[in-house]
Amino acid sequence: MAHARCEQCGNLTPPWDTIHCGSDDGSYQLLCTLCFNARIAESTGATDFENVRLDPIRMNDCSGESHQFHFQVRLLGDRVAMDAFELRGDIPAGYRFQLIGEYDDDVLVLLGRLVEKIRRALSVRHIDFRERQIIDSTVRGRIEWDESQDGHLPLVVVDGKEVSWNDLGRMLMSMEGWQFRLDIADPSDEL
Ligand SMILES: [Zn+2]
Incomplete structure (x- = not known):
């Protein structure tokens, strides 16, 4: 630009x-x-x-x-x-x-x-990008606009890398049946 x-x-x-x-x-x-x-x-x-x-x-x-x-x-x-x-x-x-x-x-x-x-x-990594899986049981990241989804689905940034909503969903499927908690926080909050 x-x-x-x-x-x-x-x-x-x-x-x-x-x-x-x-x-x-x-x-x-x-x-x-x-x-x-x-x-x-x-x-x-x-x-x-x-x-x-x-x-x-x-x-x-x-x-x-x-x-x-x-x-x-x-x-x-x-x-x-x-x-x-x-x-x-x-x-x-x-x-x-x-x-x-x-x-x-x-x-x-x-x-x-x-x-x-x-x-x-x-100092923390949440996703193993080679194995395409969540390393532990916590994922922290940021919600962003996904150009390819026209605002219908978010793009998340985890470990400084972009992860599509579909890819995140695929990673979650290795934990089918588990519970999860989704917390949304202000950009300045500590996660
Ligand atoms: Zn100036």
């Missing part, structure tokens, strides 16, 4: 680092995350907010596979959302994590907490 120019600073910005920002007159502007945060900080008086861009980091999962995480920090009123995600091209894909903090929290402390959260998640 093409980079877009931030309508405030004019910098070419990848799509994952832009935000559509509504103005008072009802129009929308495409802003880079830094300009978006600066605007929110100005309008809410959040002068303590550290408006920084965090460098990507690389971490290994428990099977030795390397993952590069990009960060987006968004000021949302009196709270701050810190997202970590992998990219495929310019599109977030794979593992994705979110942490919610207060606007005046130390950004590096939030980053430390988010990295710990990533580390915990990368």
